[in-house]
Amino acid sequence: VRPYVRSDAPGVRDVLQATYGAAAAPAELLNWLWFGNPQATYAGMVAEAPGRVVGVQPMSVCQCRDAQTNVRGAVLTGVAVHPEFRRRGIFSALVRACEAEAWRVGADFVTTMPNERSRPGFLKLGYTDLGQRSLLIRLLDTKMLVHNSVPVRGLDRLGASLLSATQALLTPTPLRAHADVVELTTPPADLESLERDHGRLFPGLGLCRTNPWWHWRYTDVPGRAYRLFELRDRRGQPAGFAVLRHETRHGLEAAYLMDIVVRTIEALRQLVAAVMDAAKAHGTALFCTVISPTLLDRALHSAGLLRVPAWLPTKRFYSVARFNPNHGPDAAKRWSRIHTWYQTLGDWDTL
Numbered sequence: 001v002r003p004y005v006r007s008d009a010p011g012v013r014d015v016l017q018a019t020y021g022a023a024a025a026p027a028e029l030l031n032w033l034w035f036g037n038p039q040a041t042y043a044g045m046v047a048e049a050p051g052r053v054v055g056v057q058p059m060s061v062c063q064c065r066d067a068q069t070n071v072r073g074a075v076l077t078g079v080a081v082h083p084e085f086r087r088r089g090i091f092s093a094l095v096r097a098c099e100a101e102a103w104r105v106g107a108d109f110v111t112t113m114p115n116e117r118s119r120p121g122f123l124k125l126g127y128t129d130l131g132q133r134s135l136l137i138r139l140l141d142t143k144m145l146v147h148n149s150v151p152v153r154g155l156d157r158l159g160a161s162l163l164s165a166t167q168a169l170l171t172p173t174p175l176r177a178h179a180d181v182v183e184l185t186t187p188p189a190d191l192e193s194l195e196r197d198h199g200r201l202f203p204g205l206g207l208c209r210t211n212p213w214w215h216w217r218y219t220d221v222p223g224r225a226y227r228l229f230e231l232r233d234r235r236g237q238p239a240g241f242a243v244l245r246h247e248t249r250h251g252l253e254a255a256y257l258m259d260i261v262v263r264t265i266e267a268l269r270q271l272v273a274a275v276m277d278a279a280k281a282h283g284t285a286l287f288c289t290v291i292s293p294t295l296l297d298r299a300l301h302s303a304g305l306l307r308v309p310a311w312l313p314t315k316r317f318y319s320v321a322r323f324n325p326n327h328g329p330d331a332a333k334r335w336s337r338i339h340t341w342y343q344t345l346g347d348w349d350t351l
């Protein structure tokens with residue numbers, strides 16, 4: 001196991017294609033993800049067998065913040081070991097090497113959002129299970145949703161009415177869309193002051209989202225389009241900013257609220273209403289988001305989103321972390337539960 005160097009790219013792509021299929025890992029997307037973030041330094045590891053790369057663990061070290069506390073965090077993304085080389089401890093060796101590098105450069109923690117396959121390995125390595133981020137949804141077109149799963153006339157209409165009634169019972173009605181919401185092509189210039197207010201409303205340990213980060217994450221991504229919305233207050237000042245991504249999955253039109261920053265809860269409700277209207281006009285049946293802080297969960301509920309109960313068999317959004325043992329026990333105590341973190345879909349590279 002050794003540090004990743006740029007000339008490893010073809011070997012790494014072979015591992016990713018053997019893992020995820022031939023269409024996986026276009027070179028430009030990997031370059032964007034692994035080397036493009038202007039506020040991160042990159043320090044991933046590869047595992048090498050004679051003559052070939054057989055495993056990869058990308059890692060970026062970033063400035064993070066919770067209210068007034070600045071910390072450095074290392075984020076692990078998309079680990080993969082070639083199928084012919086699994087269950088030999090390669091993943092474990094890659095993660096250990098990344099950790100050693102993270103502590104060497106002074107990171108306070110290493111975190112990642114594992115899937116069902118890698119999570120057992122992280123827990124075995126002693127990572128803290130932070131818990132699951134919340135999945136929140138709003139059904140924008142119950143007819144289309146039901147028709148997708150019950151394509152029987154009559155039954156689908158009944159199902160759609162039942163779903164709409166249940167949703168109305170369980171969630172507050174969204175506001176009527178606000179007129180002062182505009183769609184932008186690039187993030188507004190003054191997002192950082194909005195970020196500070198948002199951070200006070202919804203504290204939690206998360207990435208520092210600076211203007212260069214917003215640009216890298218949502219306008220510089222090769223082959224992916226995001227929709228950007230800005231809410232302005234009565235004086236024309238920015239009061240909120242939100243990012244949306246559309247996707248068709250299994251024939252269903254879904255829209256993901258990737259990120260939202262606001263000055264007030266009222267602004268959040270107005271902006272969410274406008275963004276949901278824009279999604280509906282685009283033909284979206286299911287509007288959803290995944291977030292970690294409890295207060296944001298509550299605010300989104302008040303805007304009309306329903307938290308999907310943990311007992312339903314939907315996708316799980318895990319987070320795990322390990323804290324730098326040389327920096328004392330305080331961080332491990334303060335950020336041991338997911339609701340003390342600030343994580344959104346924007347932190348999650350696969351969307």
Ligand SMILES: CC(C)(COP(=O)(O)OP(=O)(O)OC[C@H]1O[C@@H](n2cnc3c(N)ncnc32)[C@H](O)[C@@H]1OP(=O)(O)O)[C@@H](O)C(=O)NCCC(=O)NCCS
Pocket residue numbers: 019077078079080081082085086087088089090091092093113114115117118120121122124
């Ligand atoms: C997940 C993955 C990286 C593990 O790589 P690996 O080199 O086989 O893992 P290791 O040999 O270091 O295993 C470490 C521990 O993880 C757990 N583990 C690994 N593979 C597992 C599996 N298929 N089922 C259950 N536990 C598993 C075990 O606890 C294992 O320890 P053990 O072998 O002593 O029981 C590999 O299976 C892979 O590339 N999967 C597809 C890509 C993927 O899903 N990546 C995660 C993206 S978040």
